[in-house]
Amino acid sequence: MAADLEVRDPATDGIEALPSREIIADPNSTTMQEIQQAIAEHEGPIPFSQYMGICLYGRNGYYSKGKADIRSGTGGDFKTCPMESTDFCEAVAVAERKLWVAMGRPAVCTVIESGAGNGVMAKDALAWARQEAPDFYAALDYRIVEYGDMALKQRTTISGGNNPATTPRRGSRAEASSPEDHRNDLKKVRWHRGSAIETDLGVHENVIHVSNELPDAFPVEVVRMEHGEPQQKYIGLDNGKLVEMWGPLQPAVSDYMMEFAVAIEEGKEIAVNLNAVAWQQSLNRINRGGIITIDYGFDGVAGQSKAVRTYPKNEQYTPLTSPGELDITSDVDFSVLAHVAEQAGLDVAFSGTQEDFLISCGVPSQDTLSQIKGAEYLPDAEYIRVRAAKWLGMRAAFRALVLTKGIEVKFSTTEAEPMLSAYRRIFDSQS
Ligand SMILES: C[S@@+](CC[C@H](N)C(=O)[O-])C[C@H]1O[C@@H](n2cnc3c(N)ncnc32)[C@H](O)[C@@H]1O
Numbered sequence: 001m002a003a004d005l006e007v008r009d010p011a012t013d014g015i016e017a018l019p020s021r022e023i024i025a026d027p028n029s030t031t032m033q034e035i036q037q038a039i040a041e042h043e044g045p046i047p048f049s050q051y052m053g054i055c056l057y058g059r060n061g062y063y064s065k066g067k068a069d070i071r072s073g074t075g076g077d078f079k080t081c082p083m084e085s086t087d088f089c090e091a092v093a094v095a096e097r098k099l100w101v102a103m104g105r106p107a108v109c110t111v112i113e114s115g116a117g118n119g120v121m122a123k124d125a126l127a128w129a130r131q132e133a134p135d136f137y138a139a140l141d142y143r144i145v146e147y148g149d150m151a152l153k154q155r156t157t158i159s160g161g162n163n164p165a166t167t168p169r170r171g172s173r174a175e176a177s178s179p180e181d182h183r184n185d186l187k188k189v190r191w192h193r194g195s196a197i198e199t200d201l202g203v204h205e206n207v208i209h210v211s212n213e214l215p216d217a218f219p220v221e222v223v224r225m226e227h228g229e230p231q232q233k234y235i236g237l238d239n240g241k242l243v244e245m246w247g248p249l250q251p252a253v254s255d256y257m258m259e260f261a262v263a264i265e266e267g268k269e270i271a272v273n274l275n276a277v278a279w280q281q282s283l284n285r286i287n288r289g290g291i292i293t294i295d296y297g298f299d300g301v302a303g304q305s306k307a308v309r310t311y312p313k314n315e316q317y318t319p320l321t322s323p324g325e326l327d328i329t330s331d332v333d334f335s336v337l338a339h340v341a342e343q344a345g346l347d348v349a350f351s352g353t354q355e356d357f358l359i360s361c362g363v364p365s366q367d368t369l370s371q372i373k374g375a376e377y378l379p380d381a382e383y384i385r386v387r388a389a390k391w392l393g394m395r396a397a398f399r400a401l402v403l404t405k406g407i408e409v410k411f412s413t414t415e416a417e418p419m420l421s422a423y424r425r426i427f428d429s430q431s
Contacts, residue, residue, distance in 0.1 A: 020076065021069050023312070023325050027240070030060040031324030036237065045236030045245050048319075049219040049274070052308075055323045056217060057147060057195070062324055063217065066149030069312075070117050077312040077327055080213055081294075081354070081395065082121040085388035086172035087420060089124030091361035092210060092292065094417050095402065096125065097136045098361075099208050099290040102409035106206040107139055114145040114196035115214035119154030120174075126158070126185040127173040132421060142189045143203075145196050159186045171381030197279045207289040215337075216295050216329045218275035221253050222307045225264040230257065233269075235320070242320045260336050269307035271330035280337045284344035288406035291341070294354055296397045297332030334399050341403045350402040350411035355393055357400035360411040362420045366393040373430050382426050 026032065034054045038046050056063045069076040072083045081088040100109045116122055122142060129137035144154060160174065160182030177185075192199060196214060222233035224246070231246040232253055249257070256262070256272050264270050283291050310317045311327040319328045338348055350357055359365050369390055375383045402411055 018071075018075060020312070021067070023314075023317075023322050025322045025325075029322075029324060031055060031058050034058045035235070035242070035323060039235075039237055045234035045247070047250060048222045048233040048235060048308075051235040051323075052219040052319065052328050055319070055326070055328055056219065058324060060324055062327055063148040065324075066153070067325065068117070068148070068150075068327060080117060081392060081398070082124070082212055083118065085385075085392050086124050086174075087363045087385060087389045087422075088358065088392060089121045090128045090173075090420055090422075091358045091363045092121060092212075092294075093125035093128040093133075094361040094420075095292055095357075095411065096208050096210065097129065097133050098409060098411070098417065099292075099402075099404070099407065100136055100139065100206075102290075102404070102407040103206050103288060105135070105139070108141050108206060109136070109139045110141045110143060110201075110203045110207045112143045112145060112201060112203070112207065112209050114199075114209065114211045115217065116144045116146055116154050117150065117213075119144070119150075119157035121210075121212060122154065122189060123158050123174045123185065124172055126188060127177055127181070130177075130181060130185065131173060137188075140188055143192060143201060144189060145192045145194060145199050145201070147193070147195050151191050151193070154191075155186070158189055159183070171384035175381075197275050198282060200282060200285065204285050204287045205289070207286055209283050209286070209289075209291040209293075211292070212294045214295065215273065215276040215279060215293070215332045216297070217327070218273055218279065220271040220273045220275070220308065220330045221250070222269050223249065223253060223257070223262075223264065223272055224269045225266050228266070230264065242323070244320070260333070260339065270302050271307040273330065273332065273336070276332060276337060277340055280340040281344070283403075284341055284346060284405075286346075286405050289404070290349065290407070290409075291346070291403040292400070293332075293334075293337060293403075294357070294398065294400045295332045295334075296395075297334050297399050298397075299351070299399065300333065300335035302331065302333070331397075332399075334401050337401055338403070346403045346405045348401070349404045349409050350400060352400065354395060354398035354400050356413050357402070357411060358392065359413045360416045362417040363389060363392070364419055364423050365413075366390065368419075368423075369393070372426060377430060378426070382422070385422055386426070 070083055113122055223230050230249055232249045234245045234247050236243055236245050253272050308319055308328055308330045372386050
């Protein structure tokens with residue numbers, strides 16, 4: 001009955017609701033102790049990036065201990081595009097195949113996904129390739145570079161396990177795969193524990209690096225302009241309480257400002273992501289292949305948002321709230337990544353909004369989606385896809401960058417790949 005479909009939510013129906021994580025401010029937490037020790041060893045306030053590094057990557061850090069509760073729908077710390085939309089993941093798989101074709105269809109193509117979260121992008125890419133591009137699937141050697149305690153969640157997802165926290169979204173190909181398909185997908189994946197910033201797996205030929213929402217997690221410096229002078233943020237202690245302080249720029253931060261010509265308005269703060277530069281330099285080692293980076297950010301000119309933000313969203317939280325229990329993140333400057341890559345001889349195959357990138361890989365535009373008849377005309381799985389694809393279109397702050405070396409390929413909305421096959425079925429059934 002149409003009315004039933006409107007009332008219930010097929011994306012979450014049947015999936016047990018999980019409680020949200022409790023965020024406790026513990027002044028004696030191990031993370032707090034590590035920060036106190038760092039400040040003592042430094043004999044004074046530490047640069048913000050060192051503080052952020054301990055919070056995220058310390059012994060009991062937010063990412064190192066796999067605390068990130070990434071969910072589809074409501075609840076959790078935050079949601080990401082792969083968790084929300086199977087179209088997003090299939091479009092990335094289309095892009096990976098396109099790069100593989102441009103490489104001349106080598107017998108082995110290594111895809112290295114860094115920071116794979118719950119593993120849904122890997123799962124959907126494998127399921128898409130298995131069903132839509134078996135020759136590409138046969139060539140796929142999928143690696144995951146992951147810093148945190150996420151491998152178990154990722155393995156559960158890739159092996160088809162239906163854990164509510166990690167399940168591939170309802171309506172994905174993965175949900176319709178057989179136990180044998182899941183086993184074959186799992187056999188394709190290898191894990192490497194470490195930081196993507198410095199991990200080099202030694203594969204530089206016929207390789208594709210891919211990430212979604214990774215460099216935004218790298219520890220950054222925060223810089224502001226005060227009476228015409230740039231200053232850098234430090235974190236210190238005042239009567240045992242964490243406090244922010246401002247001081248002179250470290251030489252590496254000054255160099256960044258000069259090299260990338262960053263203009264800061266008086267009173268405004270910006271993030272300086274030296275780790276993103278180091279990461280891009282390490283990716284630049286590829287001789288033949290591509291790098292797909294998707295994240296929130298900007299192209300040269302920062303927006304008005306805060307330099308760093310915390311998740312889960314709560315107006316009371318600042319980066320000093322509950323060290324090690326919250327995500328701390330900053331917008332990524334894609335012009336810096338492209339610049340660092342071009343200096344090393346890489347080509348830009350795409351730089352633009354995430355939406356245009358997805359359209360170039362076969363996701364229908366918002367105009368096309370609006371032509372699809374409403375929920376009452378669609379089976380649940382298709383309704384979920386279409387609804388999630390419309391949501392993707394609202395993610396205006398997200399960008400994509402595709403860099404290549406040794407191959408010729410471009411991604412553009414005017415010469416887009418064929419529309420994802422799920423939509424061909426939807427349009428056929430509605431005509
Ligand atoms: C914001 S989550 C994004 C997860 C996933 N890509 C998604 O879109 O759902 C960031 C992921 O990157 C991992 N991560 C953070 N810093 C990392 C680093 N330096 N090296 C490797 N993985 C990292 C985290 O553990 C987490 O899995």
